[in-house]
Amino acid sequence: MEIEIKIRLPTEEDTVKLERSLGTPLVASEDQDNVFFDGAHRELIKEQLVFRIRVIEKSGKDPVAIVALKGNAVLVNGIAHVEEEEEAIDIDIARRIIEDPSLIPDAAENHRLLKKIVERVPCKDGYTHMGRFRNVRHKYQWQEYLVEVDRTKYPHGTAYEIEIESTDPEQAKERLTSLLEEHGIRYGNSERNKFENMLHVTVQQ
Template sequence: MEIEIKIRLASEEHTATLEKALGGVSFSTEDQDNVFFDGVHKELIKNQLVFRIRLIEKSGKEPVAIVALKGNAVLVDGIAHVEEEEEAIDIELARRIIENPDLIPEAAKSHLLLKKIVDRVPCSEGYTHMGRFKNVRHKYRWQEYVVEIDRTLYPQGTAYEVEIESTDPEKAKARLTALLQEHNIPFGNSQRNKFENMLLGTLL
């Protein structure tokens, strides 16, 4: 179970102010290309499951690809709980699947998480794209946390979000919101996760 604080910021200006408060220099920057899949009859989403392939580029490193299966996501008062499994996948295979989702059943024969996805919810008439968005993630070390600042680019605009993964989310949220208040940065609880914003055309 992944537990994260998700706080929404209003603008690039407010996001830059927070980054300065965190020290100004991130220890990691990721350019993420997020592609979502489902059966042609939306079999996965009907079972509260989200299937994603993420392509990640980091400065000075070879690009990588990650398959993720998420389930039973709940987001209340800026705290998200979600069941999540991830597994690396050969990036060229990932790119071929993105170009042609019908390759998923064949690829599943040699990839454990893809096999689990295919077996868990059969999609007998094949797979299709659910949507796609890009995200730029900067990571900062602050107190005992890793703070992730996301600039997510949708067709409907850019969303600015701060995330902290923690086993004590109330404590982490209280510390983060105190920092935001100290630097006069307006904020609010994220109301939808990135997948929902993609599907619904929102920035909430």
């Protein structure tokens, strides 16, 4: 079970102000391409499951790809609980799947998590794209927390969010919001996760 604090920021200005207020150097920067898949009849989403492949690019390093399966996501008062399993996948295979989701069953023969996804919820008529977005993630070590500052690019514009994974989410949230208030940074609780935001944008178009 993954537990995260999710706090939204309204603008780039507030996001930059937050990064400066952390008072710590940037640990890492990632450019993430997030691609979501489901069966032709939305078999996975009907079971409250989300299947994603993320391609991550870091400056000076070879890109990597990660398969993720998430389930039973709950987001209340800026604290998210979700069951999540992740596993690396060969970058070339990942890119071929992104180009052609019909390759998923064949790729699953040699990948544990893909095989689990295919077997857990059979999709007899194959797979299709659910949606896609890019995210630029800046990571900072602040106090005992790894703070992830996200700029997520949807078709309608950019959303800004802070994420902190913690086993004591209430305390982590209190410390973070105290920092935001101390520096006059506007914020609010995230009401939807990024996948839900992507679907919401798709529906609105």
